[in-house]
Amino acid sequence: MSVHGEYQRALRVVQHRLSESEFLMGEGWGAKLERAQLEEGRDLSSAAQTSLELLAGLEAALAGEGPPADGAIVSGISHGRLELLRDACHHLRAHCQAILGVSATRP
Numbered sequence: 001m002s003v004h005g006e007y008q009r010a011l012r013v014v015q016h017r018l019s020e021s022e023f024l025m026g027e028g029w030g031a032k033l034e035r036a037q038l039e040e041g042r043d044l045s046s047a048a049q050t051s052l053e054l055l056a057g058l059e060a061a062l063a064g065e066g067p068p069a070d071g072a073i074v075s076g077i078s079h080g081r082l083e084l085l086r087d088a089c090h091h092l093r094a095h096c097q098a099i100l101g102v103s104a105t106r107p
Helices: 003-021 029-034 044-063 079-100
Strands: none
Touching: 003 029, 003 044, 003 079, 029 044, 044 079
């Protein structure tokens, strides 16, 4: 699979895991992640950078480290589904970092 195809696949997995969870519906994360899709005229680096920015917010919300937007609270999700979503986020983050040549230790 191409790098472009793998990026799209990793993004779709995060979107799928998020929709499965249905615990941050007030956050609008599904719509936010749509902005990270590869589209005609958009380069892979820009899409990966958008994903990294969105993932930072999503992962903070999952960890309970940031104030949830729209009053949504991370609740009503099983530990197993939460871990699957976190794993999908970590996979996409690693893929984006590789695309951008950014080390995992750099912000």
